[in-house]
Amino acid sequence: MEEEKAQPTTTRNAASMEERALSVFQSERNEDLTAMIMTFLCTFIVLVFTKWI
Amino acid sequence: MSNGSEQRLSGIVSILFGAIMLGYGFLIRSGSLNWLLAYLKTQKEADLQVTLCFVLGGLGILVGLIYLVRKPTGSILDNYVLGPAPGMMMLLLICMVILWYMEPMINIWSAAAAPTLKFSFAKIFNLNHVVLGILVGILITNTIGIPKFAAQGVKTARFVLKMGIITLGARYSLAELTNLGQISIWMIGFFVVGTVLLVLWLGKLFDTPHSMTGVLSSGMGVCGVSAAVACAPVVKAKSHEMAYTIGTILLWGVGCMFLFPTIGKILDMTPTQFGSWAGTGILNSAQVAAAALAFNAVDITTLKVAEIFNITRVLFLPLIVLILAYWFSKVTGDTSGRKLSLKEVVVDKFPLFVLGFILMFVLSSAGVFGPAQHYQGKYLDFSYSKRTEITPEELQALGAFIAVPENVQKLSDKEKSALNDLNTQHQIAGDFASKNDSKLFYAQGKERMETIEAMVAAKKIKDKKAEGALKHAVKQVYKDSKTITLLTDLMMWFFAYGLLGLGMQITWSSISQAGGAPLIIGAISGTAKAVLSLIVVLLLIKEAI
Numbered sequence: 191m192e193e194e195k196a197q198p199t200t201t202r203n204a205a206s207m208e209e210r211a212l213s214v215f216q217s218e219r220n221e222d223l224t225a226m227i228m229t230f231l232c233t234f235i236v237l238v239f240t241k242w243i
Numbered sequence: 244m245s246n247g248s249e250q251r252l253s254g255i256v257s258i259l260f261g262a263i264m265l266g267y268g269f270l271i272r273s274g275s276l277n278w279l280l281a282y283l284k285t286q287k288e289a290d291l292q293v294t295l296c297f298v299l300g301g302l303g304i305l306v307g308l309i310y311l312v313r314k315p316t317g318s319i320l321d322n323y324v325l326g327p328a329p330g331m332m333m334l335l336l337i338c339m340v341i342l343w344y345m346e347p348m349i350n351i352w353s354a355a356a357a358p359t360l361k362f363s364f365a366k367i368f369n370l371n372h373v374v375l376g377i378l379v380g381i382l383i384t385n386t387i388g389i390p391k392f393a394a395q396g397v398k399t400a401r402f403v404l405k406m407g408i409i410t411l412g413a414r415y416s417l418a419e420l421t422n423l424g425q426i427s428i429w430m431i432g433f434f435v436v437g438t439v440l441l442v443l444w445l446g447k448l449f450d451t452p453h454s455m456t457g458v459l460s461s462g463m464g465v466c467g468v469s470a471a472v473a474c475a476p477v478v479k480a481k482s483h484e485m486a487y488t489i490g491t492i493l494l495w496g497v498g499c500m501f502l503f504p505t506i507g508k509i510l511d512m513t514p515t516q517f518g519s520w521a522g523t524g525i526l527n528s529a530q531v532a533a534a535a536l537a538f539n540a541v542d543i544t545t546l547k548v549a550e551i552f553n554i555t556r557v558l559f560l561p562l563i564v565l566i567l568a569y570w571f572s573k574v575t576g577d578t579s580g581r582k583l584s585l586k587e588v589v590v591d592k593f594p595l596f597v598l599g600f601i602l603m604f605v606l607s608s609a610g611v612f613g614p615a616q617h618y619q620g621k622y623l624d625f626s627y628s629k630r631t632e633i634t635p636e637e638l639q640a641l642g643a644f645i646a647v648p649e650n651v652q653k654l655s656d657k658e659k660s661a662l663n664d665l666n667t668q669h670q671i672a673g674d675f676a677s678k679n680d681s682k683l684f685y686a687q688g689k690e691r692m693e694t695i696e697a698m699v700a701a702k703k704i705k706d707k708k709a710e711g712a713l714k715h716a717v718k719q720v721y722k723d724s725k726t727i728t729l730l731t732d733l734m735m736w737f738f739a740y741g742l743l744g745l746g747m748q749i750t751w752s753s754i755s756q757a758g759g760a761p762l763i764i765g766a767i768s769g770t771a772k773a774v775l776s777l778i779v780v781l782l783l784i785k786e787a788i
Contacts, residue, residue, distance in 0.1 A: 212748060214327055214398045222595035225405040229599060232406075232733060233413070237612070240725040 253329045253392045254310030260332035261303025264339075268296030283347040291732075292343060303332045330396015337383075338739045341375050349375075366529035367500065369468055369493055372739040377486050380746015389747055400744020401476060405596045407737030408473045412603030413730045415558055418615040427519070430779060431555040434523050438772045439464035439563055443570065445764045453574050454480040455487070457567050459761055462492045463768045465560050467526035472738065477564055477594055478571045482745040483753040484761075491765040496530040499773065504537040510781070514538075514545040520780045521545075522552020524773040543700040547693070554618055561604045568597050613724025620727030623720050625672045625688030631719045632669040637712035641666050644709035654703065661694040665713070671695065671720050692720055 215221035270276050272293045280286045306328040315321045353365035364370070383389070389397055439460040446456025457478030462471035468489050475485040503525060507517040521534045535549040572593060608615060614622045624631065633641070644650050645666055651659055665671060671692045673684030695713050704710040 212398060213401055214323060214395065215402065219595060221402050222405065222599075225402055225596050226409060226599040229406045229409040229603075233410070233603070233730065236726055236729045236733070240729055 249391070250310055250315065254307045256329045256390075256392050257303050257307030257310060257332055259307075260329070260336055261300045261305075261307060263336065264296040264300030264303060266300075267339075268293050268300060271296070283344065283351070285343060285347055288343065292339075295339075299332070299335055303328070306332075327396040327399050330393035331399055332396070333390070333393045334396060334400070334740055334743055337379060337743055338372075338376070338736065341379060341739055341743070342372055342735065345375055345379075346370075346372055362500075362533050363529070367497060367527075367533060369527055369529065372735055373468055373472060373742055374489065374493075376739045376742035377489065377746040377749070380743045381486070381749045384747045384749065385751055397744045397747050400741050400747070402741075403737050404472070404741025404745065405476055407734050407741055408476065409596055409599035409603055410730055410734040410737060411469070411473055412561070412600040413607045413612050413727055414619045414734075415560065415604055415607060416615055416617055417558070417604070417608035418610075426783065427552055427555050430519070430776075430783070431523060431552055432559060434772055434776055435464045435556055435559045435563065436566070437464075437775075438768055439566065441771060442764060442768045445767060449760045449764060451760045451764065452484070453571060454478045455484040455761060456764070457571055458485055459488045459491065459764060460768075461560075461563055461567060462488045463495075463526065463765055463772070465556060465563050467492045467496065467528075469557075470560055470563065472742070473560060473600070474564060474567050477568045477597060481753070482748040483750075485745065486749055487754065487761050488765075491761050492526050495765055495769045496525055496527040499525045499769070500530040500534045500537070503534045503773075506777075507538045510777075512538075512781075514542045515548050516780050516784050518545045518548025518550075519552055519784050520773075520777055522549040522556070523776040523780070524769075526769075528553055528557075543697045546700075561601055564597055564600060568594055607727075612726040612730065617724055617727065620724045620731060622722055622724065623685070623689060623692070624722045625670075625685060625692075625720055627668075627670070627672060627678070631671075633665075633712050633716050633719065637708070637715055638666070638669060640706070640708035641712045644704070644706045650706065650709075654698070657694055658698055658703070661691045661698075662713075664691060665695070665716055671716050688720070692717055 213221055215224065271280070271289055277286070277289075280289055285292075306325060309325060310328075315325065349365045349370050353363045353370075357363050368374070442460035442463050443456055446453070446459070451459075458471050458475045458480040461474035462468070464470070471485060471488045471492060474480075475488075480488075503517075503521050507520070512520070517538045518535055521531050521538070525531045525534055531549050531553050532546060535546040539545040606612065607617075613620060614624075616622055641662070645662055651662070654662070668675065671688055673687035673691075677683045677687065696717055698704060699710060699713050699717070704713060
């Protein structure tokens with residue numbers, strides 16, 4: 191039973207490590223948060239130049 | 244190679260790429276490449292090319308110099324900026340080649356081949372920056388390989404792709420849904436969600452990886468390539484799974500594009516019926532338009548209806564992103580042997596960038612980036628403005644055309660009225676008397692515009708000058724939101740960069756390992772959707788929607 195539970199966890203860890211190896215970010219949360227902040231910053235700049243100035 | 248020499252190489256490479264960009268920027272600015280830009284029809288982008296080359300080239304040289312004089316300390320600056328910089332410069336340079344040279348060249352070849360082929364192969368095979376980015380990436384990684392200095396930069400691809408997906412949210416608006424007919428919303432909603440669920444079930448049946456099933460379901464259910472790209476990070480699809488899905492979708496669409504018009508003619512479908520069917524059953528927007536035109540090139544109803552159904556389908560993308568994010572969190576949670584609670588699925592495991600996409604969609608629907616009723620940044624504006632009017636020469640040609648009774652005697656009253664109104668008001672608009680009732684004014688203007696569009700498509704106006712005036716009048720009421728146009732340009736860059744980098748993670752062996760299951764699942768779900776939608780269309784849709 192212990193073994194059965196451990197196997198998927200190991201597989202998940204391996205998948206997670208493989209995923210991190212393909213990114214410069216240490217966690218997905220960091221990657222998503224940075225992507226969101228950068229995009230909204232870009233959007234704000236676009237709005238400033240196309241609408242508000 | 245020692246760390247010191249690797250660092251020196253990275254510095255030199257950054258300076259080299261920066262210098263190439265600056266050199267190209269100077270060439271464009273000096274005007275010596277104007278002939279090339281004119282041939283590629285990219286003159287309008289000259290200023291953008293110069294600005295981007297100067298800014299990015301300057302940054303590349305700066306980073307290169309820092310590399311040469313500073314030792315890395317493992318700081319945030321080293322990990323997230325300096326480390327990936329040489330690879331990012333390489334990707335940006337290739338993106339410039341793809342967006343400024345490859346895509347325009349393919350469009351030119353496609354236009355040249357169109358009279359012989361009777362279709363635009365660039366549009367039908369979706370050979371835009373998205374597909375080209377993946378193809379170039381696959382080609383590089385499987386031939387010369389990824390240079391060592393670029394390895395860290397290639398790892399920024401998925402992050403940049405996520406930025407593109409968040410920006411994609413700005414192109415859609417919920418308000419557009421309210422302009423569409425009830426039947427099309429319910430019918431498309433049923434087929435989009437139904438196909439997604441069918442593919443998820445088939446994936447379980449064929450025991451394909453969850454990530455592959457997820458990305459395939461969005462592509463088959465919603466709108467093809469862009470949906471597959473948008474949903475890939477949501478279900479953590481691997482690069483080759485996304486490429487496989489895009490290949491399946493495009494191949495399936497090409498088959499349908501040729502088959503649908505023949506079936507439509509055999510079944511003697513009306514233009515409305517065929518437009519509804521093509522708009523529901525075919526995945527790629529260009530393929531939908533090609534099938535509609537192949538079925539009936541004269542009556543614009545077929546194309547219009549197909550486009551309405553196509554637009555409706557795309558507008559379901561935010562909903563599908565949410566459904567897939569929830570589904571994926573739940574199925575991957577189950578592998579640990581215990582069921583996840585709703586809080587764990589929605590709050591803890593939900594991909595954060597999806598919230599960014601939804602937030603952009605909400606801002607767009609609220610009219611922050613352009614009028615709320617826009618679709619992909621385009622909207623109709625019938626308000627009185629000198630900039631919407633046709634030119635005095637066109638007005639004269641139109642007046643002369645209307646004055647000859649033989650020219651208008653075969654036109655319907657509605658068509659005559661639309662021509663007379665354009666002649667009187669100098670632009671397509673609603674009745675002057677109803678200008679204070681914005682809804683009525685818009686509806687009247689839209690009806691006139693559609694009448695004029697239909698007349699031009701059916702070639703009812705024999706005089707070339709008058710026909711030109713009508714085409715111009717229609718063009719004048721289609722406006723672009725500057726904000727959304729610029730955000731779309733940004734999104735194109737994010738997508739080209741992200742997919743180029745993801746393409747570089749695809750090896751031939753990874754593609755062959757995926758096996759034929761996605762093709763089978765794609766074919767089953769696509770056929771099921773096509774057959775079911777055909778039955779529903781024949782039973783429910785008679786004439787107008």
